[in-house]
Amino acid sequence: MEIKKEVTIYDLAKELNYSPSTISRALNNHKSISKKTIKLVKQTAERVGYRPNNLAAGLRNNKSKTIGILIPHINRPFVSTLISGIEEAARKAGYNVLISQSYDDYKNEVNNAHTLYDSRISGLIVSLAMETTDFAHFQQFVDQGIPIVFVDRVPKVFNSYKVVIDNYSAGYKATKHLIEGGCKRIAHFAGSQHRNVYEERKKGYIDALKEYNLPIEKELIIPFKTLSFEEGKKVTKKLLEMKNPPDGIFSANDTAAVSAIICAKKMGVSIPEELAIIGFNDDPISSIVEPALSTMSHPALKMGKISAKRILDHSLKDLDKLLSEVSVLNTEVIARASTKPIS
Amino acid sequence: MEIKKEVTIYDLAKELNYSPSTISRALNNHKSISKKTIKLVKQTAERVGYRPNNLAAGLRNNKSKTIGILIPHINRPFVSTLISGIEEAARKAGYNVLISQSYDDYKNEVNNAHTLYDSRISGLIVSLAMETTDFAHFQQFVDQGIPIVFVDRVPKVFNSYKVVIDNYSAGYKATKHLIEGGCKRIAHFAGSQHRNVYEERKKGYIDALKEYNLPIEKELIIPFKTLSFEEGKKVTKKLLEMKNPPDGIFSANDTAAVSAIICAKKMGVSIPEELAIIGFNDDPISSIVEPALSTMSHPALKMGKISAKRILDHSLKDLDKLLSEVSVLNTEVIARASTKPIS
DNA sequence: AATTTTTACGCAATCGGTTGCATTAATAAA
DNA sequence: TTTATTAATGCAACCGATTGCGTAAAAATT
Structure with missing residues (x-):
């Protein structure tokens, strides 16, 4: 040939x-x-x-018209929709999209950051791995004036673009929703406290309890490793076997929340009467499970589009200037059958 | 700065x-x-x-170590898992992954194919848009000796690598499963007959009916446009309002199947006693819906890994030779509560 | 008509690796 | 010791597009 x-x-x-x-x-x-x-x-x-030949043009310009994405797992509803939004915006602007997954592992994240750099991407969109606390692997992008957009799981300190929801407020709203439905003992499925999203949701949860003069009980705040289905089932079982079980659960994601629903049903606990449950993300399963899971909206597509836009617009800007813009999107309670109506 | x-x-x-x-x-x-x-x-x-600098090396070699992916929608369980598999295999081999979505639109597919080409990818992995019947946009890859792997939704005629499941057999098995559960009037939610996957599933369905001497009824074979939730609900409602409604549904995907379950329940039709339903893909929702949806497994991760491997191994091969290898993976019935046990 | 400005284009260097073809030094064989 | 090999490295062209600077021709201005 x-x-x-x-x-x-x-x-x-x-x-x-x-x-x-x-x-x-x-x-x-x-x-x-x-x-x-x-x-x-x-x-x-x-x-x-x-x-x-993009390679030739890219070499000459020392940057290819490409956006790099670095996320934990592609095959999760929130993430794949986020990527979809990025891809759509990027393509409209004539940009390509490179993807890489860290599998929530710090080392992979570091390697992938370097590999993406090697392709001279014109911008990087990152959602941090669960335990990342060091950000040196992003420095090379900064050194080269390549914009970084942290999305959803963002660092507290790193000076950069950020696209997030107001996790504190979301946690507060979710908890308040349970309280207003009559819950008195609300458990919280918490994610890694290294990550802003989980830390802030928990803070919102705690402040809502305080606000309504409910006690904060350590044993009701369960630290999860991955907020997986299996973890959720195990934890729920334990909770419901307590002498004084909770009457509400605010889970930091839908996967664990759905597992709680299924587990509770299996144990004969009625939802939402005996146990109200609210999740986070509005994954497809949340509207399919029975009773349908109340949850917090999470505007993945929009976050993706905004993230891409940040990068596409970056070159137009005064450098130095707006390098640390933070976009905070709104989220709302999506009330479904797994929580009681406001009493 | x-x-x-x-x-x-x-x-x-x-x-x-x-x-x-x-x-x-x-x-x-x-x-x-x-x-x-x-x-x-x-x-x-x-x-x-x-x-x-990958761009420099790529320019010199006239190919970047990059695999291009061209799929309809990223944010679907099967596809995002497929991509995950590709990404994993590619990264292990030091390759990057470019993604693009056609949104099931032929024109987008053409444009994206060209754009990916411009990045001098070393291989392309494609799942065809719903109505693509012309394949000229892939010719440039062939002309340059760049391997193309069609995965899942593949062309009948184009000479290339292919990674598929045995859709005919899967359709046959799914239908047989319903029949063996006692169904006599089985409807089929069919996808676009331009696409191998849907055409073959339907053939399998028809041959299973024949095999068991059941009549093939045109009015029970419903052509869907997108196999969406909305479409599924509408169709199911109509079916169940027939004077002689079906007692089984074989849906070409899980989304429509789940919508059928929900619709049937709402109409007071008991599942699986009055209506048994089997879907396709084993999406996460299928095990969450109640009753849990029986479905056909679809080895997305494996298909992704194999597809990537085809490209990574391609350069090692005798050109001309094995350019048209087809990998056919096995699928099985995943029996759950939406179908009756074999009687 | 002379001068200035604008328009439309060409020259040649450059981006950062890669590789066929030397070349030199070191080692092995005769 | 001489010659044949082998090992280790350098030279220079090349990949294809971009762009600062220069220039000729056309248009505008005086």
């Missing part, structure tokens, strides 16, 4: 008796090239099947 | 008094470079924070 020779701007130049510079400028709509020439060049390019 | 000068192999060359060629070869473990030199070069590279 012979490989066809690719057509380059040099071929176009020869064909049209122009210099490669003119071809290049014509293809990029450079203002110093006449409309007529531009049209001619583009038509010819189309006709002969010219395709630009 | 000043941008730090990046360190290149030329800097390493100067630092170590070697030529750039030697540095390059050392970094790539070329056999003609002494172990000592290799070690020295790599240590120095590490120390001074050298990072290779």
